[in-house]
Amino acid sequence: xxxxxxxxCGKHNGLxxxxxxxxxxxxxxxYSRKIICKECLAxxxxxxxxxxxxxxxxxxxxxxxAYQAGLYCNEHYLEAIPEDEDExxxxxxxxxxxxxxxxxx
Numbered sequence: 717x718x719x720x721x722x723x724x725c726g727k728h729n730g731l732x733x734x735x736x737x738x739x740x741x742x743x744x745x746x747y748s749r750k751i752i753c754k755e756c757l758a759x760x761x762x763x764x765x766x767x768x769x770x771x772x773x774x775x776x777x778x779x780x781x782a783y784q785a786g787l788y789c790n791e792h793y794l795e796a797i798p799e800d801e802d803e804x805x806x807x808x809x810x811x812x813x814x815x816x817x818x819x820x821x
Contacts, residue, residue, distance in 0.1 A: 724756035732757060732765075734774045747773070768792040 721728050734750040752763055752774055763774045766789040780787040783796045 720751045722753040722756055723750045724752060724760070727753045730754045732771055732774050734763060735779070737776045738779060766792050768795065
């Protein structure tokens with residue numbers, strides 16, 4: 717059995733897998749063979765986590781985008797940016813129109 721250890725301190729518990737550099741939110745095939753513990757990740761300047769992915773996986777810091785006080789993977793970055801109010805109203809009106817059975821006659 718292979719025992720993984722933190723790439724920074726060598727601990728064997730509280731470990732988080734690190735995605736390969738350049739990976740957008742992927743799956744296990746996209747994991748590098750590197751693992752980092754939560755304590756080292758918290759102070760790391762090389763790795764970070766997406767606010768939405770939480771601590772399921774770590775990313776190279778260059779693969780994360782900053783918005784306000786958080787870091788986000790490419791998949792979740794747009795979810796962090798608030799929608800324009802006018803655009804939201806337009807989509808809400810369109811949805812209401814589509815769901816209204818009266819307009820189909």
